Amino acid sequence: MATLREYLNAKIKSKGSTLAKEKAKAKKYKSISAAKKAGALYYTNKAGKVMAAVFAEDLKKPLAPKKSARPKARPKPVSEAVFVERENTRMKAEEKAAYEKKLLEAMNSIGITAKTRKARGFDPLNLAGPKKKTPVKKTKKKSNIK
Numbered sequence: 001m002a003t004l005r006e007y008l009n010a011k012i013k014s015k016g017s018t019l020a021k022e023k024a025k026a027k028k029y030k031s032i033s034a035a036k037k038a039g040a041l042y043y044t045n046k047a048g049k050v051m052a053a054v055f056a057e058d059l060k061k062p063l064a065p066k067k068s069a070r071p072k073a074r075p076k077p078v079s080e081a082v083f084v085e086r087e088n089t090r091m092k093a094e095e096k097a098a099y100e101k102k103l104l105e106a107m108n109s110i111g112i113t114a115k116t117r118k119a120r121g122f123d124p125l126n127l128a129g130p131k132k133k134t135p136v137k138k139t140k141k142k143s144n145i146k
Contacts (some may be wrong), residue, residue, distance in 0.1 A: 002063050008052060010063050011041055026050045 002010070012022055026042035029035035035043035035053035043053045 001060055004052060004054060004059065006063065007054060007059055008041060014064065023050050029053070 012019060015022075022041045025040045026035070026044050029038060029040055029043040030046075032043055032051075032053045032055070035041070036055075041053055042050050045051050
């Protein structure tokens with residue numbers, strides 16, 4: 001069972017109209033039955049007042065069910081998400097390997113081996129300059145004095 005307001009609001013919404021437009025149609029109809037036959041929601045009574053064209057039986061009927069909110073998109077299955085993550089990781093590993101390969105080629109063209117690179121770091125522009133060799137101080141052996 002619905003109230004008069006709920007019933008009229010539901011009917012206006014289902015028609016896709018507005019209250020003002022529906023009340024403007026009321027001038028055409030002089031009785032409830034004439035308005036109902038035409039599908040209007042309002043009529044004008046003998047005194048010239050706009051009234052709702054609703055019978056008591058109409059209010060006893062249940063209203064159309066309200067439309068539910070749009071359902072949310074389902075998340076991707078876990079297995080698919082893991083597959084995508086692994087694919088991204090594999091791509092990153094391949095990119096890293098390609099970068100390492102280019103780096104080794106550049107070092108070899110300069111004359112730096114992988115061993116020296118690990119020992120002192122890689123300086124492709126040679127900003128640090130050549131590594132200076134520090135002279136090794138020889139210690140004098142003390143003779144065995146007795």
